Amino acid sequence: MTLSHPSSVTLPIHAVLADIRSAFNEQSQLILEAPTGAGKSTALPLAMLAWPEINGKILMLEPRRVAARNVAQFIAKQLGQSVGQDVGYRVRGDTKVSQHTRLEIVTEGILTRMIQHDPELTGVAVIIFDEIHERHLPTDLGLALALEVQQSLRDDLTIIAMSATLSGLPLSNLMPDARQISSQGRSFDVQHQYQPCPAQQSWLMHMARVINDTVNDASLAEYQLGSVLAFLPGKGEINKLARLLNERLDSTWLICPLYGDLSPAEQDRAIGLTEPGKRKIVLATNVAESSLTIEGITIVIDSGYRREASFNPKTGVTRLGLRRISQASAVQRSGRAGRLASGYCVRLWSKEEHGRLRKVDEPEISLSELTSMALDCASWGAKTFTELSLLTSPPAIHEQVAWQLLQQLALTDPQRKLTTLGHQAYALGCHPRLAHMLLKAKQVASDQSRPQLCVLACILAGIIEARGLPKKGADIHHYLTEALRGQINQQVRQWQLSLAVSGQLQDAISQASTRDISYLLALAYPDRIAKARGQDGFLLSNGTGVVIAADDSLAHEPWLVVADFQETQGRNAGQVYLAARLDERSFEDELSDLVTRQVQGGWDEAKGRFFAEKHTKIGQIIIKVDTGITPQRADITAALLEQVRVKGLTILNRDAALIQLQYRVELARYYAPEHDWPCLTDTHLMATLADWLGPYIEQVNSLAALAKVDAYGLVKNRLSWQQQTLLDQLVPTHWPMATGTRAPIRYQMPLDANGDFYHSDAEQGRALLSVRLQEALGLAQSPSILHGKMIVTMELLSPAQRPLAVTADLASFWQGPYAEVKKEMRGRYPRHLWPDDPVNTVATKFTKKKTPGL
Structure with a gap:
């Protein structure tokens, strides 16, 4: 069909549409650099819908759900249509497409699923990766899979990578033949002010004061016709700041939070125009940095913080911490104030600190937990991430931990191929831990004719995945009724449908026992079984220490299974947020597969003898120790090696x-x-x-x-044997002197703090030959070893074997310092030879009386 596009304001992207279309007809890969305000996310896909040469569907990836919905709604509105006709979207838990949809705006993980389901991407002509500079993990993976599809299955598929900046982005390495096109941005001047938080003051209180002062400052009248956008690190800070501002500002102001957990209606309220007579302050996470156009923003207040998640491979958990944004992120944020007219941006840090900020943010693949990505990799048939065309390689230890967990959960075999259970887990589309719990629960429920057990697993999975749970303590039992309403209820029912499990949620909740709950959680978190250790909280079976609030109902339990804990900056142990009591008797019954028994030998320092013990363990937690076992030969050998x-x-x-x-x-x-x-x-x-x-x-x-x-x-x-012989030739232990003496050579090497050699400084090592001076007579030059690559240092000794001189240049010694040595030694050792011409004197090891010719 032919689309009739409404007239609209000219955007910078319009100036390069002809170039893009030309390149589109000649190249299968395009890289488009277009700064904020260029119109790449809206005007470009809108124009492409009218290009008859595109014979198929256009997929455009947006990093965030709120942006995907917003972009789809905007483009559909330009066409005079509702979402779901020519333009639709797919995000997790919400899809609006039809058989007529030609442009789908999807979130990143959706594309990966589409490729895994249909590697040929039947009916898809173009894939557009928007805001690729944000370097989200699903974007990197989706691009890698799309490039492989294009190369091996679909040479007619066009891939367009769009970024606000190409600085520090290695796209050309993955797409060396791609056509690169640059567009200008559209933005007005933004005035920047730096107002760092005073010492000893809460930065959130400081931010509230700055916002209040800015919107009431008469000298900023030219910027106060629009709305305010404030950037904060997360939901908690947004809600606290909203309360502070409501106490300070009158009713003409609308305080609108904006973060990923909000409902579509709440997000639309923050994004859309305000009602007449009202002004708006949007409190947003970095969801508002790019892609998303918020109407009427002329002032930006930037906290300068983001909440960054960093995976800790030692504990297997992601650590959350506040971190300063990068310079690139600061530019993106301030640019939101200059989309419609001249803008004003207040940065809550100093100009001097701004110069020290990172240039760009680290890609998520360098910081994230990679278990789900490893499952994607295995489903694709790859055994390592290096087999994929990734923009950045992840840390090797992160990848190793991910594969180890998949094998522990029996989702992959030792060759990293998906097991039957692994294929089923991937089809569920949730985190591999939860998928394992759901599938094993279904199997046990069927074997034991207990259908409610699988329903309970669905409920627990819904609670674990949920965001914004009310605070009811750490016991997950207190949250079961949350599954009866809202988004958790929708997700639980979706899993029931996927698993083909019927049953009433209320019945499963009322019949749920603590033992069933802990068993199910252990299926998902076998490495997080926890044993109390007095005042120090709990020790997890993976060796990590965690703590729980002292007044929590689980604080004094001997055993727990921990479903959710987080490490934060400044704390030595992770904080438990969701857990369940665990009955130790489970180790002899339903959790017996997690129990290991091994005999360990060692050396008892106090008793001076070897010993052997049998340890019954869950991971690194010792449940029981049996002593009095006779050590086996292998145990003694192992203990000896351990002593070394x-x-x-x-x-x-x-x-x-x-x-x-x-x-x-x-x-x-x-x-x-x-x-x-x-x-x-x-x-x-x-x-x-x-x-x-x-x-x-x-x-x-x-x-x-x-x-x-x-x-x-x-x-x-x-x-x-050959090397030993060669070593004696190249680096001898002794040097044959003309007198028949085999003078010893001592070797010296520079060492590091661990007592090892500095390889780069090996030339600073030396060979020290110690010999009496009279036996070195007649030698014109210092000896050399290693085919002349190393000069031997001579330690010349007195007749009493006392050092007289140390030199690596014997010729220079004879010509210079020897004169002083000779003068002093002649009086002390008159019976020994101290010639005036040492180079032309025959060496001797005797006194003058016994030396022939004297």
Whole structure:
């Protein structure tokens, strides 16, 4: 059909529409840089609907649900239509499309699901990635999958990546052949003021005062015709500031929160025009930074904070903390004041601090928990994230933790392929932990004819995923009735439908036992079973410490299962927000699969003997210890190796010869690496104890016997026979003198704080040859080793074996300092040779009387 577009204001993007259309017909990949206000999110897709060469659907990704709905509504309005006709949207929990929809605005995770369901993206002609500079994790993944689809299955698919800025964005690495087009932005001048919070004052109170002063300042009249947009880090701060402002401002002001958890109606109230006679102050998270046009904004008040989530791989939980925004984010925020006319922006930090802010924000993939992404990866058939064309590689430890959890939940096998349960979990579309709980609950409910157990699992999953729960303490049992209403109820019923499980929620709630709840939570969080540890809160089975409010009903329970806890800045232990009591008897029944039993051997320092114990454990929590077990040979060997790890190599017979061997090999590795020398540093030897020491202590039963082990011989045998022979040639232990003496060479190396060698400073090592001066006579130059790459330092000794001089340049010594040595030594050792011409004198190890020719 032919679309009739209404006339509209000319936007900067209109100036490059012809170039975009031309490139569209020639290229399958486009990169569009268009600053805020250019019209890329609205005018471009609107224009593309009229291009007859696009034979298929256009998908445009928006990072946030509120933006996706807003953009779809705006474009549909331009067409004189309602949403769901030519223009529709898909966000989680809300879809408005029809069979006639040609432009779908979707959130990022929706695209990934569409590609996984239909890798050929049947009927889709164009994918537009909007606001890609925000670097959300689902955007990075969606782009990687789309590029692979384009390359392997759909060469007719067009991919357009749109960003407010390309600075620091490695798009050209992934799309080297893409056509790049730049558009101007549309914005008016914005005046910036810096008003940092005074010391000892709450920044939120300071922000309330600044907003009040700004809207009542007569000198700012030219900016006060519009509305105010204030940026805050999160929902909690927004609600507190709303209360503070309501106390200060009169009824002509509308205080409108704007964050992701609000209903569409509440979001529309914040975004739309205000009623006559009213002015509006929008209190928003960074959801309002880009994509979203809020009507009538002329003043921006920026707290300068964002709430940043950072995954801690050691605890398996995401830590929330306040952090300063980047300079790029500050530019985006202040630009919202200049969309319609000249604007005014107050930044609640100093100009000097602004210069120290990060240039751009870190991508989410560097900070996030990656379990869901790993499940996506496995579903796609990839075994590592490196197989995907990602803009940024995630931290290796984050990826490792994600794969480990999937295997622990039996969603992937050791080869990282999806199991049958894994395929079912991916189809559910929730976090893998919750998917595992739901599917296992369904299986147990069927096996035991207890359908209400699966309904209860759906309820628990809904509560765990919900945002903005009322405060009823940490016991999740207190929140079960929340599933009877609102969005939680809708989600619970959706899972019932997906699992084909019927049953009344009220019945499941009334019949729910604490044991059932804790069992279900343990299916999702086997690593968060918690044991009380006195005044220090609880220890989780993953080794993490957590605390719970002292007045909470769960505070004095011996065992818990923790469903939700968070780590925050300035706290040593995570704070528990949702948990359930756990009956220890479950470890012998429904949770027995989580219990491990292992015999551990060790050395009892106090009793001076080896011992063995059988530990019954849940993760890192010891449930029971059985003593009096006779240590097995493997236990004794393991205990001996552990003693070496704890006390270091000094517990062995580590003599000077071994240390010299280590130094010599390290010099050979540096100066003659072509011979593939093994690493013999302390760190490497400690890391490989089981390889070089373990097999040779099978008959050792005490620390005294361990101290007699021939450590030098064992370490030397890490070298092949050929390498040992070559080492003696290149880095000898002695130097043959003309007198027949084999003068010893001591090697010295610079060490770091751990006692290891500095590889980059190996040239600072030295070989020190100690010999009496008379035996060095006749030597014109200092000896060299390692094929002449290293000069041997001479330590010249007196007849009494006392050091006289140390030099790495023997020729210079003979010509200079030797004269003073000779003058002093002739009187002290008159019977020994102190020639005037040392270079042309034959070396001797005797006195003058015994030296032939004298």
